[in-house]
Every structure is written in structure tokens, then in C-alpha cells.
Amino acid sequence: LTSSFAAKGLSxxxxxxxxxxxxxxxxxxxxxxxxxxxxxxxxxxFAATRRANxxxxxxxxxxxxxxxxxxxxxxxxYFRNLVARRGLLHSxxxxxxxxxxxxxxxxxxxxxxxxxADFAAAMVRMGxxxxxxxxxxxIRRNCRVVN
Numbered sequence: 001l002t003s004s005f006a007a008k009g010l011s012x013x014x015x016x017x018x019x020x021x022x023x024x025x026x027x028x029x030x031x032x033x034x035x036x037x038x039x040x041x042x043x044x045x046f047a048a049t050r051r052a053n054x055x056x057x058x059x060x061x062x063x064x065x066x067x068x069x070x071x072x073x074x075x076x077x078y079f080r081n082l083v084a085r086r087g088l089l090h091s092x093x094x095x096x097x098x099x100x101x102x103x104x105x106x107x108x109x110x111x112x113x114x115x116x117a118d119f120a121a122a123m124v125r126m127g128x129x130x131x132x133x134x135x136x137x138x139i140r141r142n143c144r145v146v147n
Contacts (some may be wrong), residue, residue: 001091008129010122016101017118018126019092020108022066023078027088029054029062035090041097046086064088076116079109 005015035042036050046068053062065071066088067078078092082105087093096105108115131137138147 008126010125010129012101013104013118014122014125016095016104016108017115017122019095020076020078020115020119022089022092023070023074023076024072025066026063026071027066028060029064030060032064032088032090035088035093039090039093041085041093042087043085046084050088066092076108076112079105079115083109 001015002012005012010018032050033054033056036047036054037056049068050064053059053064067075067081068086068088069077069081078087079096081087082093082096085093085096087096095101108118140147
């Protein structure tokens with residue numbers, strides 16, 4: 001991910017801040033099954049809770065919140081979850097797993113204002129990456145469907 005972001009002119013700080021968008025939303029069981037059954041850097045109680053609705057096989061479309069505390073509110077609880085080893089997706093937990101982004105994740109978990117400011121700045125930078133304008137692009141009414 002870091003090299004993909006760097007190729008677009010985004011930093012690892014941008015990557016970490018933008019990942020905080022996972023403070024809102026849901027994920028399908030098929031996208032986190034491997035994490036709750038195979039990963040070792042996961043809180044045991046959190047894994048057991050997620051397994052109750054995501055069996056080892058089947059239930060691929062069962063949903064779970066990306067942020068267990070406040071799945072419909074934009075806040076820094078996503079980062080608090082990572083520090084507590086309760087990141088739902090494997091790629092999310094990698095942001096806090098003994099690597100280069102641990103200190104920033106901890107900062108965001110303790111300082112919502114820093115997270116919000118960094119997220120906003122990173123969104124602007126991301127939005128400026130090769131934007132399609134005029135007839136080359138579209139503003140979708142529903143992001144999943146071409147107008």
C-alpha cells in the first residue's frame with residue numbers, strides 16, 4: 001500500500017490518515033474471515049465476537065462494523081481499536097503492528113483533532129490526483145452505479 005500511495009504522491013502519513021475513513025461503515029465476512037480465524041495480533045474477545053456472525057465457511061455476506069464502538073460516527077475510535085488489536089481488516093491492523101506507523105496511530109488514537117486535520121488535508125491531496133473533469137468524469141448520485 002505504501003508504494004501505491006507513494007506512486008500517487010501520497011505519504012505514509014496520508015495513508016494512515018485516510019485509513020481512518022474506516023471509522024464509518026461495514027465489511028462483509030468474506031473480507032475479514034482470515035483475520036478473525038488466522039491472525040495472532042488480534043484481541044481474543046474481539047475475534048470471538050466477530051466469529052459469532054462470521055462462520056469459518058459460509059455467511060460471506062454477513063456484515064460487521066469496521067469500528068465496533070461508533071460505526072456511524074466519524075471519530076478516532078478506529079485508531080483506538082487498532083491500538084487495542086481490534087482492527088477488523090488485516091490491512092487495517094497492519095498500521096499498528098510493530099511498524100513505522102505505530103506512533104502515528106497512537107497519536108491519532110489520543111488526539112482526534114490531529115486525526116481530523118490530517119484526514120482533511122490527505123483527502124484534498126487525494127482529490128487532486130488526476131481528477132477527471134468535463135465530459136471525462138461524473139459526479140455520481142450513487143457511488144456504486146454509473147449515472
